[in-house]
Amino acid sequence: MSETELDPRVAPSFPKAAKASLRDAQLRANVRRATDTIQAKRHKLVEEKKDWQELRESARQIRAHVLEHLRVYLEEFERNFTRAGGHVHWARNDREAQEIVVAIAKEAGADEVIKIKSMTTEEIHLNDALEAAGIHAYETDLAELIIQLGHDRPSHIVVPALHKNRAQIREIFLREMHLTELGENPADLAEAARKFLREKFLRVQTAVSGANFLIAETGGVCIVESEGNGRMCLTLPETLISVVGIEKVIPRFADLEVFLQVLARSATGERMNPYNSIWSGVTPGDGPRNMHVVLLDNARTAVLADSEGRQTLQCIRCAACLNACPVYRQTGGHAYGSVYAGPIGAILTPQLMEMQHGESLPYASSLCGACYEVCPVKINIPEVLIHLRNKVVAQKGWYAPEALAMKAMASVFRSERRFRAAQRLARMAQLPLARRDLPIVGQDAPTGQDSGSGWVKWLPGIFGGWTQTRDLRAIPRESFREWWESRLT
Amino acid sequence: MRVALFITCYNDTLFPETGKAVVQVLERLGHTVEFPAGQTCCGQMHWNTGYEEEALPLVARFVEQFEHAEAVVVPSSSCVAMMRDHYPLAAARIAREGGDQTLVERVAALLPRVWEFTEFLTKKLELTDVGAYYPHRVTYHASCHGLRNLGLGDGPEKLLKAVSGLELVEIERKEQCCGFGGTFAVKNADVSGAMLEEKLQAVLKTGAEECTACDNSCLMHMGGGLHRMRAGVGTIHIAEILAGEDTRAK
Numbered sequence: 102m103s104e105t106e107l108d109p110r111v112a113p114s115f116p117k118a119a120k121a122s123l124r125d126a127q128l129r130a131n132v133r134r135a136t137d138t139i140q141a142k143r144h145k146l147v148e149e150k151k152d153w154q155e156l157r158e159s160a161r162q163i164r165a166h167v168l169e170h171l172r173v174y175l176e177e178f179e180r181n182f183t184r185a186g187g188h189v190h191w192a193r194n195d196r197e198a199q200e201i202v203v204a205i206a207k208e209a210g211a212d213e214v215i216k217i218k219s220m221t222t223e224e225i226h227l228n229d230a231l232e233a234a235g236i237h238a239y240e241t242d243l244a245e246l247i248i249q250l251g252h253d254r255p256s257h258i259v260v261p262a263l264h265k266n267r268a269q270i271r272e273i274f275l276r277e278m279h280l281t282e283l284g285e286n287p288a289d290l291a292e293a294a295r296k297f298l299r300e301k302f303l304r305v306q307t308a309v310s311g312a313n314f315l316i317a318e319t320g321g322v323c324i325v326e327s328e329g330n331g332r333m334c335l336t337l338p339e340t341l342i343s344v345v346g347i348e349k350v351i352p353r354f355a356d357l358e359v360f361l362q363v364l365a366r367s368a369t370g371e372r373m374n375p376y377n378s379i380w381s382g383v384t385p386g387d388g389p390r391n392m393h394v395v396l397l398d399n400a401r402t403a404v405l406a407d408s409e410g411r412q413t414l415q416c417i418r419c420a421a422c423l424n425a426c427p428v429y430r431q432t433g434g435h436a437y438g439s440v441y442a443g444p445i446g447a448i449l450t451p452q453l454m455e456m457q458h459g460e461s462l463p464y465a466s467s468l469c470g471a472c473y474e475v476c477p478v479k480i481n482i483p484e485v486l487i488h489l490r491n492k493v494v495a496q497k498g499w500y501a502p503e504a505l506a507m508k509a510m511a512s513v514f515r516s517e518r519r520f521r522a523a524q525r526l527a528r529m530a531q532l533p534l535a536r537r538d539l540p541i542v543g544q545d546a547p548t549g550q551d552s553g554s555g556w557v558k559w560l561p562g563i564f565g566g567w568t569q570t571r572d573l574r575a576i577p578r579e580s581f582r583e584w585w586e587s588r589l590t
Numbered sequence: 591m592r593v594a595l596f597i598t599c600y601n602d603t604l605f606p607e608t609g610k611a612v613v614q615v616l617e618r619l620g621h622t623v624e625f626p627a628g629q630t631c632c633g634q635m636h637w638n639t640g641y642e643e644e645a646l647p648l649v650a651r652f653v654e655q656f657e658h659a660e661a662v663v664v665p666s667s668s669c670v671a672m673m674r675d676h677y678p679l680a681a682a683r684i685a686r687e688g689g690d691q692t693l694v695e696r697v698a699a700l701l702p703r704v705w706e707f708t709e710f711l712t713k714k715l716e717l718t719d720v721g722a723y724y725p726h727r728v729t730y731h732a733s734c735h736g737l738r739n740l741g742l743g744d745g746p747e748k749l750l751k752a753v754s755g756l757e758l759v760e761i762e763r764k765e766q767c768c769g770f771g772g773t774f775a776v777k778n779a780d781v782s783g784a785m786l787e788e789k790l791q792a793v794l795k796t797g798a799e800e801c802t803a804c805d806n807s808c809l810m811h812m813g814g815g816l817h818r819m820r821a822g823v824g825t826i827h828i829a830e831i832l833a834g835e836d837t838r839a840k
Contacts, residue, residue, distance in 0.1 A: 115778070116779075116781070119778065119780055119781050123780055123784050129784075427766050427767040428778075428781055430785075431781055431788075432781060464773075464774065464777050465778060465781075466771070467734070467767050467769060467771025467772075467782070467785070468638060468734075468771055469734035469771070470734055470735075470738040471738070471765070471767065473738075474738055487637065487638055487640065489640075490638075490639060490640030491640045491641075492640075493640055494641055507636060507641045508641075510635075511644035511645075511647070511648070513630075514630040514631040514633070514648055514651075515648070515651065516630075517627065517628045517629075520630045524602070524603050527603065558818075563776055564776065566776035566779030566782075567775060567779070567814070569779050570779065570782075570786060570787075570818065571786065571811060571814030572817040572818045573810070574604060574810060574813060574817075576603060577606055577607075581597050581601065581602045581605075581606035581608075581610070582597070582602055582627070584610060585613075
């Protein structure tokens with residue numbers, strides 16, 4: 102799975118990419134083990150929180166309120182962050198954001214930067230843009246470091262290297278750090294990473310981050326993390342550049358009470374993140390002297406304009422929906438062809454692409470609702486998926502083969518007479534395909550729902566997807582309504 | 591009570607025994623079953639696949655067929671979920687686009703009388719023991735729509751535990767989707783198959799003779815997989831278990 106290009110503009114469709122992921126037994130085992138572990142931890146901490154549903158509702162309300170008044174809060178943030186000595190930049194798209202970051206880094210004289218884990222910078226492929234400008238970016242989050250050294254791409258929003266196990270990580274470190282020996286224990290791996298990174302922390306004078314929250318009231322930027330490597334990047338360099346999606350703003354400092362509780366529990370199954378950093382501008386003699394925030398739109402205002410899709414922007418990137426998703430559980434993250442994987446990726450990616458790419462993603466769900474159940478800001482992901490499916494259907498036009506078939510079926514359902522005729526027709530059409538079971542020696546016949554007409558083991562065309570892994574119970578000789586009528590006479 | 595049965599399109603065509611079993615249970619409990627003849631489909635497949643517009647006439651049709659019923663019973667939790675979650679939205683859209691202005695109110699009046707079959711037994715009739723006998727080892731699959739959208743909770747399992755002769759065995763990862771998902775099963779056949787495989791391993795691990803659920807859609811998928819494996823384990827709708835009358839003492 103190395104060198105996976107997570108760009109929705111060039112990525113294969115989800116079913117196609119998923120097929121490749123499903124063949125990787127090691128990947129699937131790694132994903133299952135990791136998501137099971139995080140889910141168990143999350144479950145325990147959510148259970149102990151008696152006001153969890155109230156917390157979720159508060160989080161939802163605050164986020165929804167922000168989205169209704171986004172301009173007001175962004176401008177308030179800009180005023181307060183600027184007053185405290187910071188600089189705010191506005192980027193309409195990925196290209197503008199890349200140019201702003203490169204320009205600031207160059208002005209600081211940087212030919213290398215250290216980075217805090219950030220999905221937003223992944224979204225705009227910032228590392229590639231920096232590299233093209235002659236600036237090398239070092240990822241300092243342990244998982245991101247594994248991804249970078251392994252020439253890989255993130256497969257999870259919070260735990261980007263979740264698809265790798267310890268043995269695989271050890272191999273990457275041995276190869277890329279040019280080590281001669283290395284143990285496989287977490288402590289050994291962490292020690293190797295520490296030695297590798299420490300030297301960068303002390304040398305590199307420019308840092309790039311994302312942010313978990315922008316606080317309008319104080320002009321504060323907030324990052325939560327588990328390792329403390331982010332704290333190094335936030336305190337040691339001279340220049341700090343944070344690239345932040347415009348939806349990440351919250352009104353008041355006090356709102357963190359809600360978000361720090363739901364985020365840590367939902368994301369990593371912790372009561373609180375070990376490192377919670379908030380900075381509000383420049384303090385002489387302490388920390389970076391040049392602070393920049395790049396506010397990134399990149400189609401977010403287009404999402405905002407859609408009243409049904411808008412709730413997608415409530416997301417606080419906890420990834421609980423990925424861990425709960427039975428589809429993600431099978432495929433891992435790369436199949437989604439975007440840095441945003443799982444259920445949230447399935448609704449966020451096509452919208453950020455303004456429905457021009459990632460059209461297969463709204464269908465990458467069985468609509469089981471496990472994502473909605475765990476979402477700490479109550480994004481009704483199944484509803485948004487259905488909404489986006491309608492957009493995909495409208496784009497493909499009424500003449501698409503599927504649309505024609507669906508129209509024909511709807512016409513059947515609009516008339517009792519046509520419905521009865523279709524039932525009879527289907528019963529006849531299956532005759533060449535339906536087979537009765539031969540008895541199996543030494544085994545009782547399954548007591549289940551044999552219809553009396555046998556089973557269909559092969560179907561043509563798109564229905565072949567069904568018989569690829571399943572038989573189809575043949576249509577019985579008598580429908581329920583025929584039985585009902587015979588009973589009355 | 592006069593109970594109108596909404597059999598659903600796929601049960602009507604593929605699983606008539608489920609409908610017969612529902613009739614049997616309700617009549618045994620002393621209720622009168624009616625079958626509005628013009629009924630077809632609730633519109634779920636169209637709605638969930640992105641063909642909302644095609645689903646709208648089906649919403650209106652369902653309301654016309656069932657609005658005079660005292661109670662509507664549906665042996666499929668996903669169809670009931672379609673109605674509860676989406677019919678108000680569909681009616682609002684119809685009104686917004688200049689269609690039938692009365693539909694919003696009529697949907698609101700009808701929905702509280704629409705029940706999933708086991709929900710009707712446990713919540714409306716407040717029964718757990720319906721006098722059934724079924725001497726088999728059975729595991730219960732909690733379908734996603736029943737579990738999350740309808741909040742059936744342990745209602746179906748309470749009904750099963752009250753069946754004499756029945757041994758209910760718990761399946762691991764009970765809340766995980768089986769991978770059916772309507773058109774998902776065909777559009778994402780590989781992933782659906784992988785999800786099915788994990789679910790069937792869990793079914794087989796229980797040692798149950800049969801797997802039951804409130805939805806024949808999940809069971810069609812799981813039963814098709816079990817049959818392909820020649821696992822010797824069957825699937826059966828919960829109504830068919832509850833229909834097995836206990837005549838031993840009589």
